[in-house]
Amino acid sequence: MSLPDPFRHGVASGDPTPHQVVLWTRVTPTEAAQPGSGAGPQVRVRWQVARDARFTRVVSSGSQTTGPARDHTVKVDAGGLSPATTYFYRFSYDGVHSPVGRTRTAPAHDADNARLRFGVASCANWQAGWFSAYRHLADRDDLEFVLHLGDYVYEYGPGEYGMGIGNVDVRRHDPPHEMVTLADYRRRHAQYKTDPDLRRLHARHPFVLTWDDHERMDNSWRAGGVNHDASEGSFAARSAAAYKAYDEWMPVRLSGTSALGDGTRIHRRLTFGRLAQLSLLDLRTYRDEQVALPVDSPTLDDPGRTITGDAQMSWLKRTLDDQHCLWRLVGNPVMIAPVRAPSLYSGLLDKVNQATNGTVPLPTDGPPYNTDQWDGYTADRKELYQHLRDQGVNNAVFLTGDIHSSWACDLPVDAAAYRLTGGSVGTEFVCTSVTSNNLKDITGTPPRTSSLAVEAAVTTANPHVKFLNFDDHGYAVVDITRRRLQVDYFKISARDDRKATSTRMASWATTVNSNKVHAVSTGVQG
Known part of the structure; x- marks a missing residue:
C-alpha cells in the first residue's frame, strides 16, 4: 500500500x-x-x-x-x-x-507568432530567505515558461552564506553540511522541491534551465572549484555526483534526451516559432580556471583561455547566425558586458565581494575585479562580439543571472570608444537574485542609500551600462513582439518575509535591429 x-x-x-x-x-x-x-x-x-x-x-x-x-x-x-x-x-x-x-508547448517551427512572454529567475539560496519571487511568478497566467539562469540550489551547510552580514539562516539546509556526495546532492535537490512556492511555480509553468556554479560548487571550472579542496575527495567524483543528481531532479534534457545518464551537455537551443530562439549556455563545464587577482591584462587576454570551450563557441556562433527567428536570445549564466569602475576604497570593494560571493563586477582601475565572468575571458568575448559585428547579426539579447543585481547594458565591441561611437552589437539584461546577498545586505545599510554612490560610479565609468540596481531581490518578466523586447524588473519587499509583496521597479527594452537598450515608463500588461 x-x-x-x-x-x-x-x-x-x-x-x-x-x-x-x-x-x-x-x-x-x-x-x-x-x-x-x-x-x-x-x-x-x-x-x-x-x-x-x-x-x-x-x-x-x-x-x-x-x-x-x-x-x-x-x-x-x-x-x-x-x-x-x-x-x-x-x-x-x-x-x-x-x-x-x-x-x-512551443509554437510550431514556422509559426508567425506575434508575442512571447516568460519569467526569469536566478540565485535562489534556501538559507538566505523565502522564495517569494517564485510565488509571484506562479501567480501570473500570462507566461509561456520560466527561464532559470542557474544557482537553483546552493551547496553550503548551515551557518555559511546565509542572509546578510551575519549569514543568518532564515531556514537551514539539509543535509546540515556542505553537499559533496551523491546522497548530499540528492537530499539538497529534494529539500528545495519541498518549498511550496517553488513547487507551485513548477506546477504552473514549464521551466527552461541552465546551471551556473552552485549546482556543483562555488566558482567551479572544468577541473576544480573555489569551494572544493582535497579533504572533500575527488573533484571528478563530486562533479559526477552533482551532474547525476541534477539530471535526476530537474525537468531538462541533457545531451538532447530526458533519459538519465546520456551525458552532461546542457547547452542547447529552443525555438518559439519565427519570433525567437533561445540558446542556453554552459559556462562552467568547459572553462579554464579563473585567473587570480591581481592580474595583468595579457593574462586576461590570452587567446588560449576559454569560458565556453571551442566546441560550444562554434555552436553558439552557428545558432546566432541562423536567421529563422527574429530575436536571438542567449541564456547566459554570467555577465558578458565589460565593466570598469573608478577606484573605490578597498574596504568597500571587500564588502562588495563578500556581498555577492565574489560575483559582482566592481573592478579597480585596470583589470576587472571579477574574473569569474566574461571579463576574465576577454578573448572569447572579443571573438563573439566581432562575429556578431562582422556577420551583421542583429537582435542578439543576452539574458543573465549570477550577480544578484539588475542591469541593462549595450554591448560595445570597443568599450573605450563607446562614448564617441555608441556602437553596440547586442544587449544584455541581468536579473537579480531570488534571495542571495547583494550589496546592501552585506554592508548593512538601508536599501537605496549607500549603494547609490556605487551605482553612479559604475554607470559613469561605463556609459554602455544604462541601468543598475545593487539592492533589490526579485525576478523579471520578458515580453517580446516583432517590434521590441521589453524586460520588466520586479522586486520583493523582504526576503525574510514569507508574505513578501512584489512591485515593478523598472522597465527597459530594445527595439528591433537597434542593438541598444532604452528605458520604458510602463510595464507590460497581463
Whole structure:
C-alpha cells in the first residue's frame, strides 16, 4: 500500500518544443525510500497528459519504472502534442494521483507568432530567505515558461552564506553540511522541491534551465572549484555526483534526451516559432580556471583561455547566425558586458565581494575585479562580439543571472570608444537574485542609500551600462513582439518575509535591429 503522499516533491515540466515536453516527478513509495537513501523498492509510475484539468481528454500517456538507482525520480519526454497548446499532466502510483501540473508547448517551427512572454529567475539560496519571487511568478497566467539562469540550489551547510552580514539562516539546509556526495546532492535537490512556492511555480509553468556554479560548487571550472579542496575527495567524483543528481531532479534534457545518464551537455537551443530562439549556455563545464587577482591584462587576454570551450563557441556562433527567428536570445549564466569602475576604497570593494560571493563586477582601475565572468575571458568575448559585428547579426539579447543585481547594458565591441561611437552589437539584461546577498545586505545599510554612490560610479565609468540596481531581490518578466523586447524588473519587499509583496521597479527594452537598450515608463500588461 502506498504512502498517503507519495508525490511530496511535486511535479514539474520543462524544455517545451512544438510536439514534446519533459515531465518530472519523484515518488516516495515507502518511508525508507527517502531522497539520497539508496533504499526502497523498484516501482512503476504512470503518467498522463490531457487537454483538460479533469483528464477527460487524455492525449498522451505511459509509464516508467523507477527506484533507488535514480533516487525514485521519474522523467519522461511526453510526445504527440500539438504546438502552442496548454496541457495538464499528472502521475499516479498505487492508486494515488500526483498534484496536477500545467504546461505549454512551443509554437510550431514556422509559426508567425506575434508575442512571447516568460519569467526569469536566478540565485535562489534556501538559507538566505523565502522564495517569494517564485510565488509571484506562479501567480501570473500570462507566461509561456520560466527561464532559470542557474544557482537553483546552493551547496553550503548551515551557518555559511546565509542572509546578510551575519549569514543568518532564515531556514537551514539539509543535509546540515556542505553537499559533496551523491546522497548530499540528492537530499539538497529534494529539500528545495519541498518549498511550496517553488513547487507551485513548477506546477504552473514549464521551466527552461541552465546551471551556473552552485549546482556543483562555488566558482567551479572544468577541473576544480573555489569551494572544493582535497579533504572533500575527488573533484571528478563530486562533479559526477552533482551532474547525476541534477539530471535526476530537474525537468531538462541533457545531451538532447530526458533519459538519465546520456551525458552532461546542457547547452542547447529552443525555438518559439519565427519570433525567437533561445540558446542556453554552459559556462562552467568547459572553462579554464579563473585567473587570480591581481592580474595583468595579457593574462586576461590570452587567446588560449576559454569560458565556453571551442566546441560550444562554434555552436553558439552557428545558432546566432541562423536567421529563422527574429530575436536571438542567449541564456547566459554570467555577465558578458565589460565593466570598469573608478577606484573605490578597498574596504568597500571587500564588502562588495563578500556581498555577492565574489560575483559582482566592481573592478579597480585596470583589470576587472571579477574574473569569474566574461571579463576574465576577454578573448572569447572579443571573438563573439566581432562575429556578431562582422556577420551583421542583429537582435542578439543576452539574458543573465549570477550577480544578484539588475542591469541593462549595450554591448560595445570597443568599450573605450563607446562614448564617441555608441556602437553596440547586442544587449544584455541581468536579473537579480531570488534571495542571495547583494550589496546592501552585506554592508548593512538601508536599501537605496549607500549603494547609490556605487551605482553612479559604475554607470559613469561605463556609459554602455544604462541601468543598475545593487539592492533589490526579485525576478523579471520578458515580453517580446516583432517590434521590441521589453524586460520588466520586479522586486520583493523582504526576503525574510514569507508574505513578501512584489512591485515593478523598472522597465527597459530594445527595439528591433537597434542593438541598444532604452528605458520604458510602463510595464507590460497581463
